[in-house]
Amino acid sequence: MLPAPLLEVRDLCVSFPSRGRMIPIVEHVSFTLGERDILGLVGESGSGKSVTAMALMGLIDSPGVQITGSALFRGQELVGLAQKQLLRLRGSEIAMIFQDPMTAFTPVYTIGWQIDEQIRAHERLSRKQARARTVELLADMGVPDPARTADRYPHQLSGGLRQRAMIAMALSCNPSLLIADEPTTALDVTVQAQILDLIRSLRSTYGSSVLLITHDMGVVAETCDTTLVLYSGRVAETGPTDALFAHPGHPYTAALLASIPPLDGPRPHRLPAIAGAPPAPLERPAGCAFAPRCSYAHETCRDAPPPLVPLVPAGQAGQAGQAGQNTGAQSAANIQQQSAQFAACVLPAEGTLLLPRLLEADTAMSSPGGIILGLSDQGIQPMLSSAGEPPL
Numbered sequence: 001m002l003p004a005p006l007l008e009v010r011d012l013c014v015s016f017p018s019r020g021r022m023i024p025i026v027e028h029v030s031f032t033l034g035e036r037d038i039l040g041l042v043g044e045s046g047s048g049k050s051v052t053a054m055a056l057m058g059l060i061d062s063p064g065v066q067i068t069g070s071a072l073f074r075g076q077e078l079v080g081l082a083q084k085q086l087l088r089l090r091g092s093e094i095a096m097i098f099q100d101p102m103t104a105f106t107p108v109y110t111i112g113w114q115i116d117e118q119i120r121a122h123e124r125l126s127r128k129q130a131r132a133r134t135v136e137l138l139a140d141m142g143v144p145d146p147a148r149t150a151d152r153y154p155h156q157l158s159g160g161l162r163q164r165a166m167i168a169m170a171l172s173c174n175p176s177l178l179i180a181d182e183p184t185t186a187l188d189v190t191v192q193a194q195i196l197d198l199i200r201s202l203r204s205t206y207g208s209s210v211l212l213i214t215h216d217m218g219v220v221a222e223t224c225d226t227t228l229v230l231y232s233g234r235v236a237e238t239g240p241t242d243a244l245f246a247h248p249g250h251p252y253t254a255a256l257l258a259s260i261p262p263l264d265g266p267r268p269h270r271l272p273a274i275a276g277a278p279p280a281p282l283e284r285p286a287g288c289a290f291a292p293r294c295s296y297a298h299e300t301c302r303d304a305p306p307p308l309v310p311l312v313p314a315g316q317a318g319q320a321g322q323a324g325q326n327t328g329a330q331s332a333a334n335i336q337q338q339s340a341q342f343a344a345c346v347l348p349a350e351g352t353l354l355l356p357r358l359l360e361a362d363t364a365m366s367s368p369g370g371i372i373l374g375l376s377d378q379g380i381q382p383m384l385s386s387a388g389e390p391p392l
């Protein structure tokens with residue numbers, strides 16, 4: 001039996017009231033974070049990453065905010081949990097770090113004093129014992145001369161050191177879950193790499209899982225086991241980072257990946273940019289929110305949001321079904337018999353892009369080239385070989 005996940009979020013929706021209407025900022029977000037996993041929540045500015053995290057932490061205190069869905073943390077429901085219980089969870093089981101460490105520290109006390117106090121709020125320790133623990137934590141975070149650094153005020157530290165000190169403070173209560181909201185955005189590249197190393201090491205040294213919020217696909221690639229791509233408040237795609245980078249299933253993910261500078265080979269003069277902008281929450285189309293910017297959009301993409309379906313690279317579709325990884329995968333013939341209309345994924349010949357689309361069976365069968373994966377609510381199977389012939 002698979003171990004229970006640390007955090008299981010289902011159908012999370014967050015809306016804020018404005019001028020007598022509710023504005024849907026986050027819509028039906030679902031994901032699972034395993035023990036000691038690092039999940040990257042990625043998306044452009046305004047896509048709802050922070051709102052998702054703040055909702056999980058119970059940190060949204062806007063009047064009239066509506067949060068629905070479920071977020072089970074070790075089986076305990078976070079949505080609708082009383083502030084008193086949330087407060088107990090925060091700082092003992094769940095901690096959060098932010099882009100700007102100055103939001104975590106007050107400028108008028110030394111960082112050591114502030115971490116000592118955080119420790120003493122959760123453990124019965126003397127000042128001396130708390131300070132010893134603070135120094136140990138700072139040392140673990142790679143802070144040089146931690147005893148002396150503890151006596152410094154936040155403004156006396158460099159950005160990288162302040163970030164390390166903030167992570168030390170967040171870890172002072174040994175949280176099982178660390179939510180890191182853009183923790184490296186304000187840092188230069190070298191320090192950024194060090195902080196990412198540190199975050200990666202937390203699972204082995206502290207046994208923590210991390211929900212890492214970023215708009216940087218490079219950071220995700222280097223750091224996260226699993227990636228969730230958020231677009232305009234909705235999940236575009238989620239999956240193991242390696243698989244998602246190798247076979248992006250959503251054109252938005254593919255476009256984000258195309259905008260990362262290549263590590264080797266000639267650098268393009270200009271990186272491709274995604275034309276247009278995400279829709280405002282009240283102007284989100286009924287269908288896929290990315291459809292207006294998507295050159296692959298099909299008519300049916302505009303009718304309803306594409307369903308999130310389990311995808312496997314075309315070559316592995318049959319094996320996954322046999323191995324039982326693909327929920328109840330069945331033969332293409334069965335799928336054809338059962339569904340006049342089904343979601344299909346078209347994999348172009350070069351094998352780099354899977355496009356989730358809703359297509360009539362006939363349309364899918366007549367699509368030229370590539371492999372077409374037919375989908376019923378039971379699973380996915382190839383409908384055509386790469387030569388365009390039915391595999392049956």
Ligand SMILES: Nc1ncnc2c1ncn2[C@@H]1O[C@H](COP(=O)(O)OP(=O)(O)OP(=O)(O)O)[C@@H](O)[C@H]1O
Binds near residue numbers: 016025
């Ligand atoms: N308290 C609030 N009341 C109303 N709208 C809000 C509130 N907090 C956030 N929003 C709106 O929710 C949207 C998503 O914001 P959020 O901060 O989650 O985006 P993000 O993906 O984290 O972006 P960034 O990378 O820029 O931080 C924004 O349009 C923002 O204006």
